[in-house]
Amino acid sequence: MFEAVDHLLSDSGHAARVAVKLIAVDDFTVHRQAAEATKARRIEHPGVARVLDRGLAESGELFLVYELVAGGDLQAWFEARERRADLRVVARMVADIARGVQAAHSVGVVHCDLKPSNVLVTPEGQARVTDFGVAAITDAGAAGGSASGSIPLGNLAFAAPEQIRQSMASASPLVDVYALGGLLFYLATGEFPNGQTAEEVLRAHDSESARAAGASIRSRRPDADARLDRICARSMAARPEDRYATAAEVAADLDAWLHNRPIAWMQERLPARFGLWMKRSPVAAALLIICLVVVVGGSFLSGFYAHQAQVARAKGAELELGRDETSRLLLAMSAWLDIEKKSGKSPTRAQALKEIERLIGKTRAADGPADAQTPESSR
Numbered sequence: 001m002f003e004a005v006d007h008l009l010s011d012s013g014h015a016a017r018v019a020v021k022l023i024a025v026d027d028f029t030v031h032r033q034a035a036e037a038t039k040a041r042r043i044e045h046p047g048v049a050r051v052l053d054r055g056l057a058e059s060g061e062l063f064l065v066y067e068l069v070a071g072g073d074l075q076a077w078f079e080a081r082e083r084r085a086d087l088r089v090v091a092r093m094v095a096d097i098a099r100g101v102q103a104a105h106s107v108g109v110v111h112c113d114l115k116p117s118n119v120l121v122t123p124e125g126q127a128r129v130t131d132f133g134v135a136a137i138t139d140a141g142a143a144g145g146s147a148s149g150s151i152p153l154g155n156l157a158f159a160a161p162e163q164i165r166q167s168m169a170s171a172s173p174l175v176d177v178y179a180l181g182g183l184l185f186y187l188a189t190g191e192f193p194n195g196q197t198a199e200e201v202l203r204a205h206d207s208e209s210a211r212a213a214g215a216s217i218r219s220r221r222p223d224a225d226a227r228l229d230r231i232c233a234r235s236m237a238a239r240p241e242d243r244y245a246t247a248a249e250v251a252a253d254l255d256a257w258l259h260n261r262p263i264a265w266m267q268e269r270l271p272a273r274f275g276l277w278m279k280r281s282p283v284a285a286a287l288l289i290i291c292l293v294v295v296v297g298g299s300f301l302s303g304f305y306a307h308q309a310q311v312a313r314a315k316g317a318e319l320e321l322g323r324d325e326t327s328r329l330l331l332a333m334s335a336w337l338d339i340e341k342k343s344g345k346s347p348t349r350a351q352a353l354k355e356i357e358r359l360i361g362k363t364r365a366a367d368g369p370a371d372a373q374t375p376e377s378s379r
Contacts, residue, residue: 003068006052018052019066021131037064040132042107047100049120049130069128074187075116083190087224089125090187091254096127098180098251104129105173105247110136112163112171114179115155116186136171156201157192158182161238164205173247174240180250181215181235181243188228189220193236205238227257230266329356 006016040051053065071077074093078085085093097119104111111118111132118131160178162169169175185193193215194204217224217232231253237243244250256263260279268276336355340347347355 001066004065006065017068019049019068021064021066022057023062023064034062035135039109039135039137042109043104045100045103047096047127047129048103049128066130069120069122069130071121071123073117074119074121074127074183077121078116078187078190085187087188087221087228088258090184091228091258093121093125093127093187094180094184095251095254095258097129097183098247098254100127100129101176101180102247102251104132104135105176108138110138110171110173111176111179112136113155114176114183115158116183119183138171138173156198157186157194159201160240161205162240164202169240172240174243174245177243177247177250178236178240180247181232184232184235184254185215185217188217188224188232191220227263227266231257231263234265 002020002022004018004020006018034054037051037054040048044050049069050067051064052067055063055065057063097114101111101114109132111129113131113134114129118129120128120130122128156164158179160170160175162172163175182193185191192201194201215233215236216229218226218229231250234242235244235250244253253263255261260276262268262273262276333352333356337347337352
């Protein structure tokens, strides 16, 4: 790609800068690049670099004119981060790419060659899909649409198993879904998903049931969670029917992962959903925990004070019973003394103590258990 100025579209003092792709000319190349321009012109989306024009230079080279995307490609973006990007940034980047790919699919264009060098990144971090040189034309919106022209094969590192086998499904939008999973794995781990050499890639795709060799983000990145790993694995399922049906679904699940929302097909249980809600709404979660502490603590204190009140009431009742018993004894003793005085007797101290013992025995017999005995009955 070269940066150039489109003099036909430039205003005075405001140069219209564009990107120009030059290709050496032969009959096949002219046809292929003309097809690329035609395909890419169908797509209007902020996630796709627009094709503005095409033509033949005086040198005999074919050129395609793209809008200029300031910044480098995704590979340069990744290298600038020392091949160790933050997982949330990676997920956001791949979600942006997926939305651009979905825009292409919606007008019947399958990229078939998604790789870091075919994605441009603006200075603001916005991804733009470019280079539709091997793209296939399908029935718009059809997941398994038939392709026009030859079977396309993009970069081996991100190619789906059906592309490796050169089956007719090579033109399906699901090959781009597979490549999105490959990009997610690569940007998260710095490794290609199916091996580092062509032989390893071919061996990984040797059978229809083969899965991506070791394509687990968590095994390379301990900070990755199981949900992101499952999104990647679903995108890169060996069988097309086991993958996400559309690139839009990949973007939606990555957005859900970024915002700690449940993902329906994962069938997450209530504790996991509650954990996601706590991450999603930390302030509300903190308030809920405070309320629970207050309620539980209040219940404990209420129970404690209720028990203390019950104990106090029991002690009060016991004291009241003692006062009643004392009152009855005093009344009985006073009556006995009156009787003794009226009869002209002067009771001695020993007689008074003996009468008190008798009265106490009677009181206990009346208030206590049935086998309680008075001093008289004991005699």
